[in-house]
Amino acid sequence: MTPNQALETQPVIARSPGYWHGVIKRFSRNHVAMGALIVILGLILMAVFAAYIAPADPIKGSMLRRLKPIGTPGFPLGADELGRDMLSRLIYGARLSLLMGLSPVPIAFVIGSLLGITAGYVGGLTNSLIMRTIDVFYAFPSVLLAVALSGALGAGLTNALISITLVFIPPITRVAESVTTQVRGLDYIDAARASGASSYTIIRVHILGNVLGPIFVYATGLVSVSMILASGLSFLGLGVRPPDPEWGLMLNTLRTAIYTQPLVAALPGAMIFLTSIAFNIVADGLRGAMDVKS
Amino acid sequence: MTHFEPISPLSVLDPRDRGGPVQPLLTIQGLKKYFHSAGNSWFGAQSVVRAVDDISFVIHKGETLGVVGESGCGKSTTARLLMHLIKPDQGEIIFDGEKVGIDIPLTEFRRQVQMVFQDSYASLNPRLTIEDTISFGPRIHGMYESKARLISHDLLARVGLDPSRFAGRYPHELSGGQRQRINIARALAFNPRLLILDEAVSALDKSVEAQVLNLLQDLKEDFGLTYLFISHDLNVVRYMVDRVMVMYLGSIAEIGDGETVFSTPVHPYTKALLASMPSMDPDQPTREAPLSGDPPNPINPPSGCRFHPRCIMAEAACSQKRPALETTRHKKSMAACLLQNRDTPIPFPPIKVSGQ
Amino acid sequence: MRPIIEIENLHVTFTGRDKPVAAVNDVSLQVEQGSVLVLLGESGSGKSVTLRSLLRLHPEKSSTVTGRIVVDGHDIMALDKSEMPALRGKTISMIFQEPMLALDPVYTLGQQIIETILCHEHVSPQQARKRALELFERVQIPSPERRLDAYPNEMSGGMCQRAMIALALACNPRILLADEPTTALDATVQIQILLLLKQLQTELGLSIILVTHDIGVAVEIADRIAVMYAGRIVETGTVKQVINNPCHPYTKGLLSSRVERAGKGERLTTISGSPPDLASLPQGCAFAPRCPLANADCRKTTPVLKMIDQGHHAACLQL
Numbered sequence: 020m021t022p023n024q025a026l027e028t029q030p031v032i033a034r035s036p037g038y039w040h041g042v043i044k045r046f047s048r049n050h051v052a053m054g055a056l057i058v059i060l061g062l063i064l065m066a067v068f069a070a071y072i073a074p075a076d077p078i079k080g081s082m083l084r085r086l087k088p089i090g091t092p093g094f095p096l097g098a099d100e101l102g103r104d105m106l107s108r109l110i111y112g113a114r115l116s117l118l119m120g121l122s123p124v125p126i127a128f129v130i131g132s133l134l135g136i137t138a139g140y141v142g143g144l145t146n147s148l149i150m151r152t153i154d155v156f157y158a159f160p161s162v163l164l165a166v167a168l169s170g171a172l173g174a175g176l177t178n179a180l181i182s183i184t185l186v187f188i189p190p191i192t193r194v195a196e197s198v199t200t201q202v203r204g205l206d207y208i209d210a211a212r213a214s215g216a217s218s219y220t221i222i223r224v225h226i227l228g229n230v231l232g233p234i235f236v237y238a239t240g241l242v243s244v245s246m247i248l249a250s251g252l253s254f255l256g257l258g259v260r261p262p263d264p265e266w267g268l269m270l271n272t273l274r275t276a277i278y279t280q281p282l283v284a285a286l287p288g289a290m291i292f293l294t295s296i297a298f299n300i301v302a303d304g305l306r307g308a309m310d311v312k313s
Numbered sequence: 314m315t316h317f318e319p320i321s322p323l324s325v326l327d328p329r330d331r332g333g334p335v336q337p338l339l340t341i342q343g344l345k346k347y348f349h350s351a352g353n354s355w356f357g358a359q360s361v362v363r364a365v366d367d368i369s370f371v372i373h374k375g376e377t378l379g380v381v382g383e384s385g386c387g388k389s390t391t392a393r394l395l396m397h398l399i400k401p402d403q404g405e406i407i408f409d410g411e412k413v414g415i416d417i418p419l420t421e422f423r424r425q426v427q428m429v430f431q432d433s434y435a436s437l438n439p440r441l442t443i444e445d446t447i448s449f450g451p452r453i454h455g456m457y458e459s460k461a462r463l464i465s466h467d468l469l470a471r472v473g474l475d476p477s478r479f480a481g482r483y484p485h486e487l488s489g490g491q492r493q494r495i496n497i498a499r500a501l502a503f504n505p506r507l508l509i510l511d512e513a514v515s516a517l518d519k520s521v522e523a524q525v526l527n528l529l530q531d532l533k534e535d536f537g538l539t540y541l542f543i544s545h546d547l548n549v550v551r552y553m554v555d556r557v558m559v560m561y562l563g564s565i566a567e568i569g570d571g572e573t574v575f576s577t578p579v580h581p582y583t584k585a586l587l588a589s590m591p592s593m594d595p596d597q598p599t600r601e602a603p604l605s606g607d608p609p610n611p612i613n614p615p616s617g618c619r620f621h622p623r624c625i626m627a628e629a630a631c632s633q634k635r636p637a638l639e640t641t642r643h644k645k646s647m648a649a650c651l652l653q654n655r656d657t658p659i660p661f662p663p664i665k666v667s668g669q
Numbered sequence: 670m671r672p673i674i675e676i677e678n679l680h681v682t683f684t685g686r687d688k689p690v691a692a693v694n695d696v697s698l699q700v701e702q703g704s705v706l707v708l709l710g711e712s713g714s715g716k717s718v719t720l721r722s723l724l725r726l727h728p729e730k731s732s733t734v735t736g737r738i739v740v741d742g743h744d745i746m747a748l749d750k751s752e753m754p755a756l757r758g759k760t761i762s763m764i765f766q767e768p769m770l771a772l773d774p775v776y777t778l779g780q781q782i783i784e785t786i787l788c789h790e791h792v793s794p795q796q797a798r799k800r801a802l803e804l805f806e807r808v809q810i811p812s813p814e815r816r817l818d819a820y821p822n823e824m825s826g827g828m829c830q831r832a833m834i835a836l837a838l839a840c841n842p843r844i845l846l847a848d849e850p851t852t853a854l855d856a857t858v859q860i861q862i863l864l865l866l867k868q869l870q871t872e873l874g875l876s877i878i879l880v881t882h883d884i885g886v887a888v889e890i891a892d893r894i895a896v897m898y899a900g901r902i903v904e905t906g907t908v909k910q911v912i913n914n915p916c917h918p919y920t921k922g923l924l925s926s927r928v929e930r931a932g933k934g935e936r937l938t939t940i941s942g943s944p945p946d947l948a949s950l951p952q953g954c955a956f957a958p959r960c961p962l963a964n965a966d967c968r969k970t971t972p973v974l975k976m977i978d979q980g981h982h983a984a985c986l987q988l
Contacts (some may be wrong), residue, residue, distance in 0.1 A: 040439055138316070206436035209398050210496075213428050214503065215420045224449065228440040313655035322806075384853040408984075473672075488943050489712075489742065518882060523926035523937040530934065552928040571934065572934035589857040591885025593929055595908045598889050606811075607825035645983040 045308040052230075052304025055297040062294055073107035077264045086280045097283040099269070100276050102263075104311050105283055108264040109290055115265040119249030119258065120242050120294065123180055127187035128238045134188070134197020136230060140203055140222055150196060156189040165248050169257040179258035186213035187241055194237045198230045232309045239302035243295030248292055266290050327537060329425065329506065330374075332410045336508055337371035338539050339426075340393070344368050344404035346394055356512070360612050364390040366563035367403075372507065377533070377540040379554030379571065381547055381586065383608035387563040388543045394543070398426050409506075418617040424454075427500035431512035433492035443495055444480040450502045468498040472533070474526060490521035494528065501536060509541045514549065526553065547590050551575050559583045562611050562619040565638060569646020579641045579648040582620045589608045618651065626652055672699035673844060674723070674877045677737040681900075685731030688948040692718040692960035694900040696736075700844075700893075705870055705877045707887040707908075712896035716880045719897070720846050723878070724757055741843055754786050759789055762837040766849040768829035772821040779817030780833045785839040804835040808865060834865065836875075845869075847879040851886060863889045884927065890913060893980075896920050899945050899955035902974065906923050906981035916983040918960045954986065962987045 047053060065072060074095075084102035087094045096105040140148040156164065170181035202208065203226070211221050250267020252258035259265040261272065269287040276285045331485070348362040365387045372378045380388045386607065393399050395406065397419060408425065411417040430436040437446055447468055448461035456464075466476035472494040484492055491515060500508055514522045520614070526549065533540060544550050550557060558568040559580065567580040578584045588603035605622055615622050621631040631651055638647040642654065681693035693715040700706045703927040708716040714804055715846040721727060722734055725745060727877075738745040741760050748756070757763075765771040772783060781792060792800075798817070805813035808831040821829055830850060837845060846864065851859040867890055869875050881887055887894050888908060896917065904917040915921045922940035931937050942959040943953060954972050957963040974982040 206430040206432055207438045209393075209396075210428070210430065210436050210499065211449065212398060213396050213423055213426075214499075215423045215451065216449070216453045220453050224441070225438050229438065361767040383857060490943060519884070520711060520923060520940040521943065523928070523939040524941075526928065527937050527939060530936070533687060547856070548927070548929045550908040552931055554933075586857060589860045591856075591860070591863075591883070591889045593885055593888055593927075595888050595912050599864070601858075602864055605861065607858055608855055609733055610825075667794055 024090055042308045046304055049304045052300055055300035056296040062113055062189050065110055066117050069114055073110045074280055075107045075113040077107045086276050088280060089282050099273055105286060111270060112264040112266045115259050120160045120246030123184040123187055123245050124185045124241050127191050131188045131191025132234050133194045135192040136199045139196040139199025153192050154191045160161035161186050162251060169252050172259045179252045191238060195234050198233045202226055202229045205280050236302055236306045239305060240299055242298040246291055246295050334374055336410055338374045338409055339372040340407040342369045342405040344389055344394060345402045347402055362611050363563050363614055364611060368565050370558055370568060372539060372541060375539055376544050376555040377553055379550040379557040380543045381550050382560035385608050385611050386560040388560050389511055390393045392509050392543055425505050426507045426535040427503055427505040428509040429496045429500050431515055433489050433496055436496055437492060439484055441485060442481050447499045447502055468501055474496045476632040490517055493525055507539045511543045562614050564619060567646060573645040579653050580650050581624050581626050673702045673741055674700040675739045679722060681722055682733045683731060690947045691923040691950055692900055692947055696902055698895055700878060703874045703876055703896045704892040705890055707891035707894045708880045708897055709894055710888050711882055711944060713947060714897040715900035717848055720848055720878060724761060725753055755882050758841055759840045761844040762836050762842040764833045764844040764850050766852050767780035769821060771833055774821055777818050777820055782836050782839050796969045804838055806901050808835045826854055830862055845875050845877045849881055904983040910981040916977050916988060917985050918962050920955050
């Protein structure tokens with residue numbers, strides 16, 4: 020009997036719990052990050068079921084109810100400058116705000132990773148071409164770049180999303196490039212090359228698995244930036260148009276009421292703050308959980 | 314990739330053998346690699362690192378050739394050049410009579426020559442299980458997953474790791490010695506004829522190092538392997554090798570039969586290197602350092618004999634003429650020293666080996 | 670005369686992870702004034718942790734240290750946190766494995782040494798520079814005047830380690846702790862550094878604790894050796910006692926597995942298995958699972974150090 024046959028008769032070999040299993044286990048032990056994740060899930064549920072949760076119509080207002088303070092009967096969080104129920108507007112606002120915060124990041128993640136991994140793996144002239152082009156975008160502050168792009172494309176939700184996506188491609192490319200360059204220098208890549216693997220196979224098996232994680236963590240952190248940029252664009256009138264509820268836009272329109280009803284005026288800002296900090300904490304938690312050695 | 318039965322130690326019986334036992338397995342001729350740049354390439358002068366500067370040697374079938382030298386002597390660069398992980402500037406690599414890249418395609422050459430690296434952790438993909446790592450090579454060459462898996466389990470058993478316990482594990486769950494065994498198993502997955510061991514045991518604890526050295530000896534016999542054994546540890550090299558090559562600043566200082574070179578070194582550098590090893594005898598500790606100063610930088614190597622600024626025997630001629638490798642007096646080695654035939658007393662005590 | 674360093678029943682446990690890691694378990698040792706003690710052991714044996722305890726370098730939040738450490742009359746464990754910096758550098762100083770990492774890359778070597786001197790003593794900068802120059806001469810750095818103004822990255826590894834030693838000696842400490850000081854260096858440079866340390870020990874009356882995994886290094890420099898395994902000292906004695914007459918099975922195994930002893934191609938004697946996981950140490954003797962002599966008793970009782978000869982102790986039940 021050859022050794023191979025002897026092994027075939029052995030029982031099925033128990034695999035070690037997978038990498039992602041470990042990540043989830045470590046993440047779930049981080050109570051702060053878990054709390055932040057629950058907050059995010061809550062916000063998403065709130066956006067999805069806004070129609071069922073919101074007590075009033077977010078669009079319909081009444082001049083009689085303008086700028087009611089927090090705690091007014093029927094208006095638990097007050098009313099805005101056009102007499103619309105703040106609670107309902109904040110709940111409905113989650114829809115557009117989360118859309119604008121979440122959708123540019125995955126697209127930028129895909130494009131940026133593609134560019135960055137190519138630049139990092141191929142190196143040489145390709146690297147210089149991609150990275151120097153990216154550097155041009157770095158010359159502008161991200162807010163200014165978003166405003167400029169959005170202004171050039173014209174106001175509106177779609178254009179705002181496109182401009183934010185474009186703003187995020189350079190930083191993601193840069194992170195992807197640096198992580199790829201680092202992994203590429205490790206011995207196991209050399210070992211794979213020595214076994215005759217093609218570049219495609221090496222990237223698929225050895226590079227992707229080890230670089231997508233760090234890039235993903237970085238991108239998660241960008242969600243909060245995206246929300247703030249989107250709010251900024253709406254604030255400037257380049258994103259969502261009134262009367263649609265969106266936190267950034269609400270912050271803009273309520274700024275005139277800052278002296279009469281400061282608490283009500285601060286509410287949309289508080290929501291933006293809460294959401295972005297929740298995403299940041301989750302990103303931090305992920306970073307820790309993805310470190311195998313911890 | 315069909316046979317996994319152990320090959321007879323006589324490489325003559327290897328079906329891939331072409332020239333018979335007399336023909337060297339690997340012949341290196343005039344190998345050269347300069348690294349340019351470092352520093353600012355736009356402003357200021359470019360510096361050239363002469364990592365490997367025109368070396369020629371052969372590796373015979375079934376032998377273990379050791380390579381020793383200080384850091385920066387070019388021993389690791391040589392290994393990577395042999396594997397074609399970096400492109401040589403100049404030089405020929407001939408594998409069993411066939412020019413690599415011309416007579417024998419690079420992919421086929423790489424199946425027959427494999428490498429084990431020093432850093433056992435960096436040379437394993439942290440996201441792949443052990444069996445996936447070992448079966449990666451066979452699979453990319455078209456083997457079915459189930460077969461590749463069986464082979465990986467077989468190899469795990471061969472390197473002394475129980476497949477049922479280790480196959481599904483990840484690198485970070487293993488100790489350094491276990492990881493190095495995995496690296497060896499991965500290299501063996503191609504049934505190679507030449508295995509390059511680049512400081513493969515240097516990072517291991519001494520008690521584990523001994524285990525891995527024993528394993529390497531066994532595998533050599535079982536698989537009919539030829540080793541290129543690179544190490545900075547002369548004691549390990551003395552124990553492992555048949556022939557040894559001493560490198561200094563990108564060139565060969567001395568090469569020849571291991572026991573001869575270790576017992577009667579000819580090149581002053583070999584003598585100094587041997588005398589620098591700790592004495593291991595508490596009654597006779599080393600009293601004086603055989604070499605002063607640090608290994609010089611290969612960026613601007615000295616003229617003439619590379620070693621002359623540190624050599625206590627050096628004469629005026631040494632700084633002008635670069636010595637070529639010449640057969641030494643006892644015929645069993647070659648040394649590159651202008652003064653090798655001079656009757657100068659050996660300035661260093663020969664290496665002391667306790668227990669002999 | 671009282672020993673300059675006395676450690677009694679030192680325990681160090683790291684609590685940062687899921688399971689507490691018992692890195693040092695009941696270590697007691699003494700170092701005589703002006704002698705070299707080598708802590709010899711493999712990775713995870715607790716040798717570096719023991720060394721770092723002397724300077725209280727372990728993070729207080731994630732480690733618990735118990736026991737008594739008396740260094741040159743100072744009770745280290747009882748000292749207030751604010752008193753430690755005065756002790757570091759002045760009484761005890763330390764050198765590390767990677768001098769390149771231990772030296773600050775943005776200051777010249779001279780600046781770093783002068784800074785250290787000025788920090789501890791009231792002297793003028795000129796005097797401090799003069800002292801720095803003397804230190805460079807003492808550690809045998811060629812053209813010291815020029816090297817004082819060099820940055821660490823301009824120097825080779827061996828020169829950096831010499832500069833590191835000069836920096837450690839800046840305030841005339843009485844004790845030098847060395848954590849694998851030659852491991853990153855070539856053999857030709859290693860022997861130079863070891864001889865330098867030996868010379869400093871005799872000339873300045875320094876007491877040195879040196880941590881290494883390399884028996885050869887220990888033989889070259891040690892007066893006494895303490896062999897560590899799984900956080901315990903398993904054997905201690907003078908270098909001759911331990912090397913010429915090893916008594917603990919682990920020490921015996923280490924010495925007989927050396928390649929220097931074997932003829933070419935002979936099978937090496939090895940210690941089977943691998944060192945234990947410090948987070949779940951076995952009951953009894955930690956070496957028992959790998960020990961050829963172990964019996965049921967060894968797996969129950971933890972051995973204590975037994976005297977074999979004057980100054981030679983080993984912790985094994987089979988002795």
